[in-house]
Amino acid sequence: MKPLLRSLAGSVQTLADSGPLLRDAVQRGNLRVIASMLGPAFRGLVQQRGRNEQMTPLRLGYSAQFDWRYRRTEPEMARLYEAAKASQWNATTDLAWSTDVDPESAERPLIPDALIPLVNHPAFQRLSPREKGAQRRALMAWMLSQFLHGEQGALFAAAQVTEAVPWLDAKLYGSTQVVDEGRHVETFHTYLTRKLEKLYEINDNLYVVIDALMTDARWDIKFLGMQIMIEGLALGAFCHLRQHTQEPLLRQLLTFVITDEARHVHYGVLALQKFYETELNERERREREDWAFEVSLLLRDRFLAHEFYEEHWAHAMSRAEWDRYMLESETMALFRGTMFKRVVPNLKRIGLLSDRSRPRYAEAGLLQYEHLRAAPELTAKDLLEDR
Numbered sequence: 001m002k003p004l005l006r007s008l009a010g011s012v013q014t015l016a017d018s019g020p021l022l023r024d025a026v027q028r029g030n031l032r033v034i035a036s037m038l039g040p041a042f043r044g045l046v047q048q049r050g051r052n053e054q055m056t057p058l059r060l061g062y063s064a065q066f067d068w069r070y071r072r073t074e075p076e077m078a079r080l081y082e083a084a085k086a087s088q089w090n091a092t093t094d095l096a097w098s099t100d101v102d103p104e105s106a107e108r109p110l111i112p113d114a115l116i117p118l119v120n121h122p123a124f125q126r127l128s129p130r131e132k133g134a135q136r137r138a139l140m141a142w143m144l145s146q147f148l149h150g151e152q153g154a155l156f157a158a159a160q161v162t163e164a165v166p167w168l169d170a171k172l173y174g175s176t177q178v179v180d181e182g183r184h185v186e187t188f189h190t191y192l193t194r195k196l197e198k199l200y201e202i203n204d205n206l207y208v209v210i211d212a213l214m215t216d217a218r219w220d221i222k223f224l225g226m227q228i229m230i231e232g233l234a235l236g237a238f239c240h241l242r243q244h245t246q247e248p249l250l251r252q253l254l255t256f257v258i259t260d261e262a263r264h265v266h267y268g269v270l271a272l273q274k275f276y277e278t279e280l281n282e283r284e285r286r287e288r289e290d291w292a293f294e295v296s297l298l299l300r301d302r303f304l305a306h307e308f309y310e311e312h313w314a315h316a317m318s319r320a321e322w323d324r325y326m327l328e329s330e331t332m333a334l335f336r337g338t339m340f341k342r343v344v345p346n347l348k349r350i351g352l353l354s355d356r357s358r359p360r361y362a363e364a365g366l367l368q369y370e371h372l373r374a375a376p377e378l379t380a381k382d383l384l385e386d387r
């Protein structure tokens, strides 16, 4: 086979192996979703642009909406805007950067062993305390790196939706989210480079979701992908980590970030609830419902820390074995639960969890969270206590 053909064949195979995104979506007949995801999946899974390039330019096409009437029609968003202005913080001066962080410490562990997915695996149990320390550091650096890349996506998505949403109150609020997300990029990057001294590339699946919502022309898809899905999952993960880490600086910075993110998810729910109730016909609503489900699966099944696996476990077990372990381990199930409980109630609130999609969520093990409180009913204090 010629080299070009061989590389093309390899690329197609990578796409075919890429999990639920295409294979299962085809089976479910979600063709519109597949069409909207093909470009992002090609760039993320085949070209692996998030990993192979130092800078990735993406061509965007969406409409900015000017509003010359300046009507203030959304009081709840106006309230969030006031709260955001009163809650600004400075990552440079408000966080205790002078804290001495030992990323491999067993006394003040970044993450307790009980939260490490392999904790019950004999191979993990055979590790020396020093090796366990190195794994804690790597796993946390991997996870926080994904948060950092997600924050960069959130910064851009917040800027896009600020231009594109039709309501002035939403634009004003969005302006504060842009500042918040810039601060989060700064915070995570500083922590990773100065304290953990380790930074991982973006996970391919996270790249696909970010690329998909960035390049989609519809502003509500940006909201759905970023404010509801990625930020909802991140919020759950932040709360879980904050509850369990013994490292005081990480705990402090997560406390600040969680308080901001609580507003962002709340804002996303308000905007989409209004838009989906008043502006979409049933066909358009179903398309969003399908999109959200495919993205849920992508984020549920494919966040498997392969970069961490390749560095620490590839010599000891096959990738299939690793994946099985990650999907079945109790620790990971608990972690997925803490993340999805911040997503599913919000999907329900904005009208994307109907009798049509409920069985699919049930089959994916995600329906159990549907009766929990949605973002508008949760205070930052509830979230900090992971309630």
Ligand SMILES: [Fe+2]
Pocket (backbone or CB within 6 Å): 151, 154, 180, 181, 184, 261
């Ligand atoms: Fe953020």
Ligand SMILES: [Fe+2]
Pocket (backbone or CB within 6 Å): 154, 181, 231, 260, 261, 264
């Ligand atoms: Fe955010």
